[in-house]
Amino acid sequence: MKSAVETLNPTRVRLTVEVPFEELKPSLDAAYKKINQQVSVPGFRRGKIPARIIDQRFGRGAVLEEAVNEALPKFYTDAVNEGEINVLGQPDIDITEFNDGEQLKFTAEVDVRPAIELPAYDGIEVTVDPVEVTDADVDESIDQLRERFASVNTVERAAADGDVVVLDLEAQVDGEVLEDGVAKGVTYTIGSGQLLDGIDEAVTGLEAGGSATFSSELKGGSAAGKTAEVKVDITAVQAKELPELDDDFAQLASEFDTIEELRADSRKRLERTKKYDQATQAQEKVLEALLELVDVPLPEKLLEDEINTRKHNLEHHQLGQMGLDLDGYLKIQEKSREEFDAEVEEQAKKGIKTQFVLDELVAKEQLSVNQEELTEHLMRRAAGSGMSPDQFAQAVVEGGQVPMLVGEVARGKALATVVESAKVVDTNGVEIDLDEDDEDETGETGETVRADSEGTGPAAEEKAGETVQDKAEDAEGKADEA
The missing domain is CATH 3.30.70.1050 (Trigger factor ribosome-binding domain)
Structure with a gap:
């Protein structure tokens, strides 16, 4: 031959x-x-x-x-x-x-795969938000905890903001009651914004036995995106009673003996969360800066397949679970079809480019993945999938997707290499040291990569010679989560 x-x-x-x-x-x-x-x-x-x-x-x-x-x-x-x-x-x-x-x-x-000339990336500098926890932040955290331990008592008065109402709902579109538009005994906190637009105004001021009708655009269900006439009947009005903010509450709601200890612990937790957010922000910004330095030609067929895969996953999986079609989704998002298409294309381009660049870094830096790293990554993916580690591992092996996981971990290590060499400062001018403890705390540098590199979604990864499935929808989720 x-x-x-x-x-x-x-x-x-x-x-x-x-x-x-x-x-x-x-x-x-x-x-x-x-x-x-x-x-x-x-x-x-x-x-x-x-x-x-x-x-x-x-x-x-x-x-x-x-x-x-x-x-x-x-x-x-x-x-x-x-x-x-x-x-x-x-x-x-x-x-x-x-x-x-x-x-x-x-x-x-x-x-x-196009030939990629990697730039020197040790001069990358990015700016991130500072880790600042105020007394107001701690107060808000404690108040949320008090809400969880609040009690409710039925009251004989008109409903007001913050009250809990028990209500029945009936939605009609064009004079017809929707099959999925009837609900009984719904518990709703006025002002929470967790039900229908317009319901707060409709129920405020009503007593038990009162009724009201209001118009609202439905966000899901069989008539998603349509305006419905909604009748609401109040069956009970309940007032919330928050526990006193004292040592007894601290002992009830936590392992601490005093409210001061509880507040101190809340502050530490908020600091850890903000450090996580800061590290994630640094990873995303470093990745963006790296991609701007590299010219990557994109294969037309690969890009077309990736765009189609992203649209298919959105329409037939994500929106389907919410009872929406694409037109309804675009209406809620206030986007035209052209804007949506342009957005998906841009995401697909970024995802493919991310994967190509990080794979090139893996080869250049001769990065490998050991069994311990792969197992840790598998455990994280299992937790995010709602499956047990054993079930997830079995599904990965049976689906021939082990190379996909190895690629995700390797790309994560490649991004970590770039982040370690970058200069990261906060808006106060303080240089941030993203050491290994920070990376472990944030969950694994590579998680951000999966989203937009696995954002390179199933189409791109499979086309790129790896046996892959999607999930990446986290590089929309974080860069696949860099």
């Missing part, structure tokens, strides 16, 4: 392959054997039909076609390996020359 490679553009090549007829013999033998098992000829047992009889009955052309179809993948793979080509996705193959007894000649056009 002989092969030659022609570069069509930075992301696509054409292979020209010539195969002597004698190298097709194993595939011809396999073709005769396969046909032998599929057909019946009077006077011959199945599987024992001579080749000349098969040629006479079914035509030599059928055998040759079967043989070529069986042989093409192997010859294509051999040509890819011979040319040391890093292919993406499936090739477009065209048989240009083939006759019985003569050489087989075919071409294969396929997308390839």
Whole structure:
């Protein structure tokens, strides 16, 4: 076999392959054997039909076609390996020359990973928010805790902001009551904003037994995006009673003996959360800065597939679970179809570019993934999936997705390398030291990468030669979460 490679553009090549007829013999033998098992000829047992009889009955052309179809993948793979080509996705193959007894000649056009020239990244500098916890932040945290331990008592008065009301709802669109528009015994806190737009104004001032009607645009269900006339009947008004902010409350709500100890612990927790947010922000900004330094040509077919995959996942998985279609979603988001398409395309471009650049860094820095790192990452992914670690691990192995997880961890380590060499300062001018403890606390530097690199979603990762599924929707989730 002989092969030659022609570069069509930075992301696509054409292979020209010539195969002597004698190298097709194993595939011809396999073709005769396969046909032998599929057909019946009077006077011959199945599987024992001579080749000349098969040629006479079914035509030599059928055998040759079967043989070529069986042989093409192997010859294509051999040509890819011979040319040391890093292919993406499936090739477009065209048989240009083939006759019985003569050489087989075919071409294969396929997308390839572009050559990427990595810049010096040790000069990257980004600015992040400072870690500042105020007394007001602590007060808010304690108040939220008090809300969890609040008691409610039925009162004989009109409902006011902050009260809990028990109510029945009935929604109509165009005069018809919706099948999924009736709810009984709903508990709602006035002012929480967790139900329908307009309900706070409708129920405020009503006593038990009172009714009101208001208009509201439905956010989900069978009539999502439509305006409904909603009737609300109040069956009870309850007033919240918050526990006193004293040592007794501290002992009730925590392991601490005094309110001062509880406040101190709340402050520490808020500081840890803000450090996490700061580290995540630093990772995202460093990644953005790195991507701006690199010119990455994107394969057209890969980009098209990634865009289609993202749209499909949104329409048929995420929106479907919320009872929305795309038109309803766009209406809620106040976006036109053109704006949505442009946004998805931009996200897809960023996701693919992120993966290419970080994969190049993995190769340049010769980063590897050990079993402990892979196991820790698997545990995190399992927690996010709602599955047990054993169930998630089994699904990963059965789905052939171990290479996907390895790639995620490796890209995370690549980003960590860049972050470690970057200068990170907060808006107060204080230089931030993102040491290993910070990274561990934030959950793993690579998690941010998955979102937009796995944001490179299933299409891009699978096309990039990895056995991958999506989930990335966290690089929308964080960069796959950098």
